Amino acid sequence: MGFLSALTSASDWVRARARPASLATTAAHYLPVPPSPFSSQASASSTRPSQDDDEDGSTDRTASSELEAKLPDSYFAPRSPRGQYLPVDGDRSHTHTRSPSSSSSSSAGSTRPRSWLARRDPVLIFVVLLSIATFVALLVAFPFPTTVHVFAAIFVGITAWTQISCLRVVVALALLAWRGSPKALAKGLPRWSTPQYLFLLVLSTFVLCCLSLGLVPPLQELPPLNRDLAGAAPGKYFIAANLYNNEDLVPHWSDQVIKLAEHLGPSNTFVSIYESNSKDKTPELLADFATRLTHLGVANRVVSENTTRWWAYGTSPERIGFLSAARNKAIEPLQSADAELRLPDYHEFTKVVFLNDIFFSWQSAVRLLTTSLDGKPGEDGYDLACGTDFHGAGLYDTWVARDVCGTPMRTFWPYVKDSVSVARLRKNVPIQVSACWNGMVAFPAAPYLYKPATSTATYTGGRMSPPLSSPLQFRVSGIDACDHSECFLFSLDLNRLYGSADRPPRILMNPDVRTAYSVKWWKWNDVVLRIPVLKFWNGEWGVRLHLERG
Numbered sequence: 001m002g003f004l005s006a007l008t009s010a011s012d013w014v015r016a017r018a019r020p021a022s023l024a025t026t027a028a029h030y031l032p033v034p035p036s037p038f039s040s041q042a043s044a045s046s047t048r049p050s051q052d053d054d055e056d057g058s059t060d061r062t063a064s065s066e067l068e069a070k071l072p073d074s075y076f077a078p079r080s081p082r083g084q085y086l087p088v089d090g091d092r093s094h095t096h097t098r099s100p101s102s103s104s105s106s107s108a109g110s111t112r113p114r115s116w117l118a119r120r121d122p123v124l125i126f127v128v129l130l131s132i133a134t135f136v137a138l139l140v141a142f143p144f145p146t147t148v149h150v151f152a153a154i155f156v157g158i159t160a161w162t163q164i165s166c167l168r169v170v171v172a173l174a175l176l177a178w179r180g181s182p183k184a185l186a187k188g189l190p191r192w193s194t195p196q197y198l199f200l201l202v203l204s205t206f207v208l209c210c211l212s213l214g215l216v217p218p219l220q221e222l223p224p225l226n227r228d229l230a231g232a233a234p235g236k237y238f239i240a241a242n243l244y245n246n247e248d249l250v251p252h253w254s255d256q257v258i259k260l261a262e263h264l265g266p267s268n269t270f271v272s273i274y275e276s277n278s279k280d281k282t283p284e285l286l287a288d289f290a291t292r293l294t295h296l297g298v299a300n301r302v303v304s305e306n307t308t309r310w311w312a313y314g315t316s317p318e319r320i321g322f323l324s325a326a327r328n329k330a331i332e333p334l335q336s337a338d339a340e341l342r343l344p345d346y347h348e349f350t351k352v353v354f355l356n357d358i359f360f361s362w363q364s365a366v367r368l369l370t371t372s373l374d375g376k377p378g379e380d381g382y383d384l385a386c387g388t389d390f391h392g393a394g395l396y397d398t399w400v401a402r403d404v405c406g407t408p409m410r411t412f413w414p415y416v417k418d419s420v421s422v423a424r425l426r427k428n429v430p431i432q433v434s435a436c437w438n439g440m441v442a443f444p445a446a447p448y449l450y451k452p453a454t455s456t457a458t459y460t461g462g463r464m465s466p467p468l469s470s471p472l473q474f475r476v477s478g479i480d481a482c483d484h485s486e487c488f489l490f491s492l493d494l495n496r497l498y499g500s501a502d503r504p505p506r507i508l509m510n511p512d513v514r515t516a517y518s519v520k521w522w523k524w525n526d527v528v529l530r531i532p533v534l535k536f537w538n539g540e541w542g543v544r545l546h547l548e549r550g
Helices: 002-018 023-030 040-047 051-070 100-109 122-141 147-179 182-188 194-213 250-264 282-296 317-330 362-369 419-426 486-497 519-526 532-544
Strands: 236-243 269-276 299-305 349-355 384-391 440-444 454-456 468-470 507-516
Touching: 122 147, 147 194, 147 532, 194 532, 236 250, 236 317, 250 269, 250 282, 250 349, 250 362, 269 282, 269 317, 282 299, 317 486, 349 362, 362 384, 362 440, 362 507, 384 486, 384 519, 468 486, 486 507, 507 519
Parallel strands: 236 269, 236 349, 269 299, 384 507
Antiparallel strands: 349 440, 384 440, 454 468
16 A cells, blocks of 8 residues: 555656646746736836837737737636636726737637547547457357356456556656656656555456466366276277268368277277268268278268158157168167178177267267266266257257256256256266257167167056167157157167166266357357356356356
8 A cells, every 4th residue: 555655646746847837937927017006106107108118118018918829818817815716797907808919819729628538548448448349249259148248348358457557557667767757757657546556456466366267268188988997898989970961060070070089099989970861062071081081090881862851840750750760870880680781890889979960079079978977987877978069058959858857958057956966067067867968978889789689568558668679779759649859769768778776777967068059159168168267257256146157
């Protein structure tokens, strides 16, 4: 506080030293003193011309008139003994007034009053405009009502103002030390009071604390796979996918799949893609992708064909049947009864990763493979693990997703109602659910590997759930049942397969795995919201103020 007071006093002293002599002092030095009205001698003598008047009087009067023209009107107003202006009323016979020539000159040379914008600090105006521009840019790029936009705009404005203000103070002090001129310091040093300098100190501390958190998303961690753990079977990975009219997605998608295959091991990975009826360049792009995989030593199977594609509405049994057949085509190399279509080493595959037409990162796929409810390392903690998929700023696949109680999930965070799951979501750790898909899933391959056709009757007499068959496959609902997604029925069959109290199903949703159906919202959820400063607001103060999710 003492330093701030000293800085304020130094600013006032420097400005006082740098200020030019007052106009009143200059005028008193040059203007002739008017004669006293109470002195008759002075009055009489003033009417008589003298030799000085003849020789120099005209010159003095001319200089006086020119100086009067430069003085403001307020200089000639009567004042009290304390220097305050008095109202001009009544007799003005004893008031010194301008000459007509000086008045006209003054009115001609007067300047207009400064505008509102000119009277304001240009730095403050710049900061306000910068904050507004930041808010508008974020709102245009990510049109979603969230306080993150507001916080980011305020943070950018505060950071810019504190940096510019501190720079002004430092430059002014440097000029004083270099030139030793009070005028140079007066031009650059803000003329603030002690509370204003204290406010600058507080904001500077806040900015430094936020900057210490970081402005760049941290590198994504890669948990250990089974191959990295002592005594665990390394296993092989089967990556399956269905694509349709995805020429804008395929370049990003294929790059991430290749990086995932390289991390898992090219010789331990098989990629199977089924595409049908695309009208764009998706088939050609997938053919090039298959060539790249072959050059890298990754075994693959890419099928493109044209079939009948028609249904009356989005949830109709015809559409679900079409999608079920397409997904079964993608995992056909693992479970086909035809030995020519089935992989010779199909029984060696331990994990399946099934991808939708999503934007994702290969690191998130690795985290999905190691999902665990209790945090133990490895890949053996689930029967089905899914991530979170976003379309816009909310959860997309709510038609499939069900919480642990079987209730459909909500679009916006925290998606579920039970307090245990909400607490785990705040910690960004997996939660237990009844069903999910969410763009990308991982599951053990064993229930889906080829076996001779068998059936296990469950729910005897039920019309809605047909007997389970081995291997498990994607299917449709009964013709008289409610319309359900093939992905929801995939989870339902796992609940039927592991339906005992001794062995309940383990279906987990991992909030640390984020995917999206557009690159914009994938960057928002997997990049922007992982920036430490925004994550601090989104996960701490936003939650405490009940403004944002955790």
